[in-house]
Amino acid sequence: MNIKQTCLLSLLFITGNTFAQPLQDHLQAAFNRLQADSQCRYASVSLTVLDAQTGEPVFTANSNMGLATASTLKTITTITAFNLLGKDFQYQTLFGYTGSISPDGTLTGDVIIKGAGDPTLSSWRYDGTHESHILSLMTDALQKAGIKKINGRIIGDDSIFGSQSIPEGWIWMDVGNYYGAGTSGLCWRENQFDIKFKTGRVDSPVHVLRTVPDMPYVDIKSELTNAPEGTGDKAYAFLPVGGKLMYLRGTYAQDESKKAISVAMPDPAYDAAFRLEDTLKRLGIAVTGDPESTGTLTAKGQTTPSIATNLTTVLSPPLSQIIYWLNQKSINLYAEQLLKTIAWKAGKQPTTQNGVEVEQNFWKARGIDPHSLNVVDGSGLSPGDRVTTMTMATVLQSAKKETWFPDFYQSLPTYNGIKMKSGSILNVLTYAGYQTYKGRELCFSIMVNNYNGSRREVKEKLFRVLDELKATP
Numbered sequence: 110m111n112i113k114q115t116c117l118l119s120l121l122f123i124t125g126n127t128f129a130q131p132l133q134d135h136l137q138a139a140f141n142r143l144q145a146d147s148q149c150r151y152a153s154v155s156l157t158v159l160d161a162q163t164g165e166p167v168f169t170a171n172s173n174m175g176l177a178t179a180s181t182l183k184t185i186t187t188i189t190a191f192n193l194l195g196k197d198f199q200y201q202t203l204f205g206y207t208g209s210i211s212p213d214g215t216l217t218g219d220v221i222i223k224g225a226g227d228p229t230l231s232s233w234r235y236d237g238t239h240e241s242h243i244l245s246l247m248t249d250a251l252q253k254a255g256i257k258k259i260n261g262r263i264i265g266d267d268s269i270f271g272s273q274s275i276p277e278g279w280i281w282m283d284v285g286n287y288y289g290a291g292t293s294g295l296c297w298r299e300n301q302f303d304i305k306f307k308t309g310r311v312d313s314p315v316h317v318l319r320t321v322p323d324m325p326y327v328d329i330k331s332e333l334t335n336a337p338e339g340t341g342d343k344a345y346a347f348l349p350v351g352g353k354l355m356y357l358r359g360t361y362a363q364d365e366s367k368k369a370i371s372v373a374m375p376d377p378a379y380d381a382a383f384r385l386e387d388t389l390k391r392l393g394i395a396v397t398g399d400p401e402s403t404g405t406l407t408a409k410g411q412t413t414p415s416i417a418t419n420l421t422t423v424l425s426p427p428l429s430q431i432i433y434w435l436n437q438k439s440i441n442l443y444a445e446q447l448l449k450t451i452a453w454k455a456g457k458q459p460t461t462q463n464g465v466e467v468e469q470n471f472w473k474a475r476g477i478d479p480h481s482l483n484v485v486d487g488s489g490l491s492p493g494d495r496v497t498t499m500t501m502a503t504v505l506q507s508a509k510k511e512t513w514f515p516d517f518y519q520s521l522p523t524y525n526g527i528k529m530k531s532g533s534i535l536n537v538l539t540y541a542g543y544q545t546y547k548g549r550e551l552c553f554s555i556m557v558n559n560y561n562g563s564r565r566e567v568k569e570k571l572f573r574v575l576d577e578l579k580a581t582p
Contacts, residue, residue, distance in 0.1 A: 136168040139574040148567050153558045157498035161550035164506045175495035176556040179532025180439045181541040182489030187432045188508045189468045190447045196513040200227030200425035205416035214257030221416050223266040224295025227425040228446040231298045235426050244388045250420035262398030263386045265378030266413050267294035276461045278491035285348035287371035292445045295378040306368045328354045336360035346372035378402035429516040436520035441488035448487030501554035525572045544578040
């Protein structure tokens with residue numbers, strides 16, 4: 110190497126260090142303040158900042174400490190899905206029937222909606238997935254086939270994902286609420302419905318007005334009480350998996366404007382069959398049997414029949430659009446469906462545990478120790494998830510070179526002027542994302558576990574640390 114080249118490399122090294130040192134010093138000071146704060150007296154705090162182009166560490170503090178991630182785990186789930194499924198991946202829900210059609214248009218057999226794990230079927234978030242649109246596709250297909258009467262049943266087949274809908278590690282208080290809706294091979298309306306309230310005087314019972322949509326097969330017992338103004342929505346739904354008796358417990362403030370909560374649907378596949386049957390009857394197409402799902406048939410000791418004649422295939426939006434809403438609105442259901450889909454795509458039984466194994470093996474092959482990615486679900490709702498900020502930042506950095514990165518980046522919300530995913534469960538607050546510092550692209554993960562006091566206050570303190578990444582050129 111000649112003298113000129115040696116001098117050039119030395120200059121670049123000095124310039125790089127000169128560039129990085131002020132940021133490191135500022136981050137260290139901000140991190141020290143956070144760690145010394147009274148809200149973090151008994152907390153575990155970690156921060157990793159990497160160069161988004163090279164993966165070079167810019168700042169690390171407790172970077173190999175395994176912590177609960179909350180919803181920032183969705184960044185790993187979605188990046189894994191982009192890698193293994195591809196940005197254009199689409200779910201395919203089959204719709205068809207068994208038996209035969211007589212000359213007078215009577216189908217002697219069953220109509221079957223066979224799910225393939227699509228979390229968007231009947232969702233209100235996309236133009237092509239609305240409940241009315243999906244039901245129209247199905248009724249149109251039946252009418253084009255000449256079916257005028259069904260001497261059989263409408264069956265929602267959700268067998269592809271098995272019977273365990275709730276990941277191990279989720280807590281009882283979450284299950285039953287919309288954000289704790291379980292997975293299903295046949296999702297419907299994002300596996301949730303709304304309960305409308307009428308509030309009254311403090312300490313009196315909250316009156317349930319109705320459900321949206323009408324849920325005649327679910328029995329709702331309200332033990333909710335009206336709370337003083339300013340105390341917010343502290344209502345929780347409790348619904349055993351497969352059960353149809355839901356308890357509402359907690360308090361609901363008098364001044365809450367929404368006067369409604371969203372809760373988990375007990376059997377989405379059954380609801381899909383129920384809605385289709387109701388629609389057919391209103392169109393004058395009689396159905397002699399009751400709606401069924403794989404779960405209701407299993408309870409009767411019966412098996413779900415297979416489609417003999419397929420009438421139509423309903424495609425989901427592409428994966429890139431699914432992930433957009435998954436991260437923007439932090440939809441736990443979408444993340445859990447993707448984790449099972451990853452297992453299915455790998456040729457394994459589509460279970461949560463198998464999805465975790467496929468995910469860990471994928472990143473192990475890329476140099477990440479599975480023990481630093483010790484998770485039990487895909488959404489981060491489980492308080493048992495443990496991931497290091499170094500691993501999360503490394504996964505974020507790996508996405509930067511991929512052709513689908515713009516889609517992933519666009520899916521991240523903006524908080525405090527930074528593109529990043531947030532996460533929050535009991536006494537846990539986390540952020541992970543990207544920021545440019547003086548023209549240098551960075552990625553980061555910051556986690557605080559077991560803080561005390563106000564979530565709003567600790568959030569502001571985390572933002573002060575991340576503000577150090579926002580210096581302009």
